[in-house]
Amino acid sequence: MVDGGLVNPVPVSVVKEMGADFIIAVNVIPDVGEMIPQRDEEGKRDLKEPNIFAVLLQSFNIGTYALAKSSMEGADVAIHPQVAHIHPAEFRRTKECILQGELAAQASIPEIKRLLEA
Numbered sequence: 001m002v003d004g005g006l007v008n009p010v011p012v013s014v015v016k017e018m019g020a021d022f023i024i025a026v027n028v029i030p031d032v033g034e035m036i037p038q039r040d041e042e043g044k045r046d047l048k049e050p051n052i053f054a055v056l057l058q059s060f061n062i063g064t065y066a067l068a069k070s071s072m073e074g075a076d077v078a079i080h081p082q083v084a085h086i087h088p089a090e091f092r093r094t095k096e097c098i099l100q101g102e103l104a105a106q107a108s109i110p111e112i113k114r115l116l117e118a
Contacts, residue, residue, distance in 0.1 A: 030084035
């Protein structure tokens with residue numbers, strides 16, 4: 001799972017090669033500019049000074065987003081759940097992530113129907 005996510009996080013090209021003629025792609029990797037800074041247990045913004053780990057993580061996030069954005073090319077419908085406010089390590093927020101995915105998918109239904117009818 002990790003290697004595929006690092007190389008082709010939204011595998012539109014793979015399903016095209018498999019013969020798909022209508023592709024709905026979902027990207028859960030937010031633009032770094034949309035990400036909300038980490039909060040501490042009290043909900044206050046974590047204002048720690050940057051360290052090498054934080055810089056490397058931010059660099060990784062920028063690259064991953066650019067790769068995901070590129071991977072989405074060729075999809076008929078692109079769904080982007082609003083999950084930028086949820087840190088990837090916040091596993092306790094799984095239900096919220098699922099809800100955001102459901103909301104984004106429901107919002108895409110009119111576009112999907114329009115494209116399928118065309």
